[in-house]
Amino acid sequence: MSNATLNTETVHRVSFLDKESLHIPTLKILQADGTTYETAVLPVIDQALAEKIYDTCVFTRVLDERMLGAQRQGRISFYMTCTGEEAAIVGSCAALEPGDVILAQYREHAALRFRGFTTEQFMNQMFSNEKDLGKGRQMPIHYGTAELNYQTISSPLATQIPQATGVGYSLKMQGKRNVAICYFGEGAASEGDFHAGLNMAAVLKSPTIFFCRNNGYAISTPTEEQYAGNGIASRGVGYGMHTIRVDGNDMLAVLAATQQARAYALEHNAPVLIEAMTYRLGAHSSSDDPSGYRSKDEEAKWQQHDPVKRFKLWLQNKGWLAEDTDAKLQERYREEVLAAVKVAEKLPVPMLDEIIEDVYDTPTPLLKKQLTELKQHVKKYPQSYPKSAGRL
Amino acid sequence: MAEMNMLHAINDALSIAMEADERMLVFGEDVGHFGGVFRATSGLQEKFGRERCFNTPLTEQGIAGFANGLASNGMTTVAEIQFADYIFPAFDQIVNESAKFRYRSGNQFDVGGLTFRTPYGGGIAGGHYHSQSPEAYFTQTPGLKVVVPRNPEQAKGLLLAAIRDPNPVIFFEPKRLYRASVGEVPAGDYQLELGKAEVIHQGKDITLLAWGAQMEILEKAADMAEKEGISCEIIDLRTLSPWDVDTVAKSVTKTGRLLINHEAPLTGGFAGEIAATIQEECFLSLESPIARVCGLDTPYPLIHEKEYMPDALKTFEAIKASVKF
Numbered sequence: 001m002s003n004a005t006l007n008t009e010t011v012h013r014v015s016f017l018d019k020e021s022l023h024i025p026t027l028k029i030l031q032a033d034g035t036t037y038e039t040a041v042l043p044v045i046d047q048a049l050a051e052k053i054y055d056t057c058v059f060t061r062v063l064d065e066r067m068l069g070a071q072r073q074g075r076i077s078f079y080m081t082c083t084g085e086e087a088a089i090v091g092s093c094a095a096l097e098p099g100d101v102i103l104a105q106y107r108e109h110a111a112l113r114f115r116g117f118t119t120e121q122f123m124n125q126m127f128s129n130e131k132d133l134g135k136g137r138q139m140p141i142h143y144g145t146a147e148l149n150y151q152t153i154s155s156p157l158a159t160q161i162p163q164a165t166g167v168g169y170s171l172k173m174q175g176k177r178n179v180a181i182c183y184f185g186e187g188a189a190s191e192g193d194f195h196a197g198l199n200m201a202a203v204l205k206s207p208t209i210f211f212c213r214n215n216g217y218a219i220s221t222p223t224e225e226q227y228a229g230n231g232i233a234s235r236g237v238g239y240g241m242h243t244i245r246v247d248g249n250d251m252l253a254v255l256a257a258t259q260q261a262r263a264y265a266l267e268h269n270a271p272v273l274i275e276a277m278t279y280r281l282g283a284h285s286s287s288d289d290p291s292g293y294r295s296k297d298e299e300a301k302w303q304q305h306d307p308v309k310r311f312k313l314w315l316q317n318k319g320w321l322a323e324d325t326d327a328k329l330q331e332r333y334r335e336e337v338l339a340a341v342k343v344a345e346k347l348p349v350p351m352l353d354e355i356i357e358d359v360y361d362t363p364t365p366l367l368k369k370q371l372t373e374l375k376q377h378v379k380k381y382p383q384s385y386p387k388s389a390g391r392l
Numbered sequence: 393m394a395e396m397n398m399l400h401a402i403n404d405a406l407s408i409a410m411e412a413d414e415r416m417l418v419f420g421e422d423v424g425h426f427g428g429v430f431r432a433t434s435g436l437q438e439k440f441g442r443e444r445c446f447n448t449p450l451t452e453q454g455i456a457g458f459a460n461g462l463a464s465n466g467m468t469t470v471a472e473i474q475f476a477d478y479i480f481p482a483f484d485q486i487v488n489e490s491a492k493f494r495y496r497s498g499n500q501f502d503v504g505g506l507t508f509r510t511p512y513g514g515g516i517a518g519g520h521y522h523s524q525s526p527e528a529y530f531t532q533t534p535g536l537k538v539v540v541p542r543n544p545e546q547a548k549g550l551l552l553a554a555i556r557d558p559n560p561v562i563f564f565e566p567k568r569l570y571r572a573s574v575g576e577v578p579a580g581d582y583q584l585e586l587g588k589a590e591v592i593h594q595g596k597d598i599t600l601l602a603w604g605a606q607m608e609i610l611e612k613a614a615d616m617a618e619k620e621g622i623s624c625e626i627i628d629l630r631t632l633s634p635w636d637v638d639t640v641a642k643s644v645t646k647t648g649r650l651l652i653n654h655e656a657p658l659t660g661g662f663a664g665e666i667a668a669t670i671q672e673e674c675f676l677s678l679e680s681p682i683a684r685v686c687g688l689d690t691p692y693p694l695i696h697e698k699e700y701m702p703d704a705l706k707t708f709e710a711i712k713a714s715v716k717f
Contacts, residue, residue: 225446
């Protein structure tokens with residue numbers, strides 16, 4: 001069939017469609033006071049899952065606060081927080097199975113924690129020490145762990161989107177009952193890779209969840225300067241994909257949407273797009289100051305929609321959060337993070353020999369020659385290369 | 393003259409060029425109100441309005457294609473790619489389109505009014521994706537000019553020349569010098585000719601050649617060599633494409649030796665091209681093999697950045713080896 005379209009309706013006067021033509025509701029389950037909407041259909045969640053979600057949020061807040069502080073003290077070179085976006089990240093990850101493959105952008109370390117990444121593993125990566133799974137080669141927060149099915153972060157934006165389409169397709173071909181999930185921001189959705197990846201996923205039937213964190217800003221660029229259409233969700237429909245928009249600060253809405261997206265993706269071998277409307281409460285990274293592009297009033301307004309506080313109220317209403325749990329968790333994680341920092345920053349960096357490993361499966365003769373010359377040079381001037389000279 | 397850093401010099405050049413040419417537009421990711429992540433375009437939107445200096449959506453291929461379209465229809469176009477590491481989605485538009493617009497149309501159409509500005513290079517703890525030096529991917533593309541300044545005065549004059557050059561230019565800015573390099577910069581409008589290298593220090597024993605941020609490395613190495621009685625001639629290539637063979641060949645004919653330094657990996661780097669040409673031009677004058685002091689053939693590693701870099705000590709060692717050959 002050529003020129004495939006859904007219907008053959010014709011009109012005989014010029015009539016254009018516009019962005020108002022597509023009605024996209026936002027799924028909300030949890031109200032500001034921690035009660036649920038009367039008609040809301042809740043996700044599947046028991047006390048154990050709810051506690052794990054909350055625990056992950058508290059840990060992530062503590063980690064972000066402490067490590068941004070560590071960056072300010074010059075102990076690590078760079079940091080990014082996911083403050084304000086915890087519900088979007090944890091709520092979606094909590095709907096997945098451990099065998100589902102995560103391809104994240106860079107602001108999703110809460111999902112990594114949910115999967116079981118330890119405090120020590122976070123620190124080893126940020127301090128680029130010899131225990132870092134990425135061998136100290138990337139900037140802080142570029143995590144990755146094959147064991148937890150979390151592909152290693154790459155800084156270039158949106159490159160993971162068509163890759164997720166490929167991962168999803170491979171899971172289907174391998175007969176696994178798993179999906180790929182791909183996280184990205186509304187800024188990255190402007191890259192060509194977004195359009196290529198979504199179109200291919202829909203056409204080739206890849207069981208992949210595309211999860212857009214629409215957090216209002218791409219570094220300094222607000223959404224009004226990023227797109228003129230009806231958010232990112234409208235595009236999913238255009239690609240012929242099951243699509244939903246959720247309140248990204250509503251843990252239960254995100255969880256419900258992702259649970260159903262996963263079930264649909266597996267049942268139909270098809271992709272789903274979720275657009276989570278949220279707000280980046282922190283700076284883009286430790287390298288920028290948001291006061292240069294947005295107002296304190298705007299930030300204060302969004303503080304009122306704190307996703308972790310809203311979920312906490314729900315937990316309290318359910319009687320699933322003891323009075324002193326919050327304080328205990330915070331204290332425990334503050335101590336844990338601080339202790340892990342002290343250990344990780346004292347561990348040595350990877351051996352210099354690692355510099356030529358993993359460029360290919362085995363180092364080429366030319367790389368070996370370059371390493372030999374480099375080591376001779378470092379031996380000659382050990383004081384100029386203190387990180388490697390002591391361990392040649 | 394006024395003392396300023398490289399960012400201010402670039403900002404000054406953009407402002408002067410926009411003042412003089414009302415068809416000139418400046419755009420890219422975060423370059424509008426925020427003034428760019430490095431603040432190179434700071435104040436331009438306030439001065440020239442949102443229609444002439446603006447944020448684009450986050451798409452490098454879009455930025456490059458849009459820039460080609462503007463330039464093909466007579467606009468003076470300065471597009472910023474936020475980091476040179478992120479230029480690759482724009483590769484098709486630059487390599488297949490910008491570079492070939494004139495040739496493929498028999499000179500009916502061109503994008504000569506187009507300049508890409510992009511920060512490149514390491515030394516800022518930027519890891520794989522905020523450190524690369526991708527100039528050689530572009531020097532192998534006929535139709536593009538490739539320019540790299542070494543200090544604020546050069547940045548201003550070369551950028552003004554690049555913007556007005558009737559060919560598409562990629563202007564690589566050494567980001568580790570953005571704030572670190574401070575110097576006297578002439579006031580007002582001036583241009584430094586593209587395609588011309590500059591001998592910045594006369595010497596007789598060996599010619600040292602580099603561009604951009606590596607120039608200060610050459611100067612440090614030359615100082616060390618001087619103490620050992622070796623006299624170095626230092627050349628800033630400034631424009632890599634088209635490059636100034638004559639100035640380099642004349643110097644090497646005099647010194648008999650050449651060392652080329654760049655941050656990009658050795659294999660396939662632009663030093664190889666220079667070495668091949670100079671051994672043709674100066675074969676009978678050469679007293680030692682042409683030396684290359686370059687990055688390793690690995691991705692740019694965060695933790696071993698210092699070891700990876702073609703630094704002054706490695707350059708000094710290579711100078712001695714060349715002279716003692």
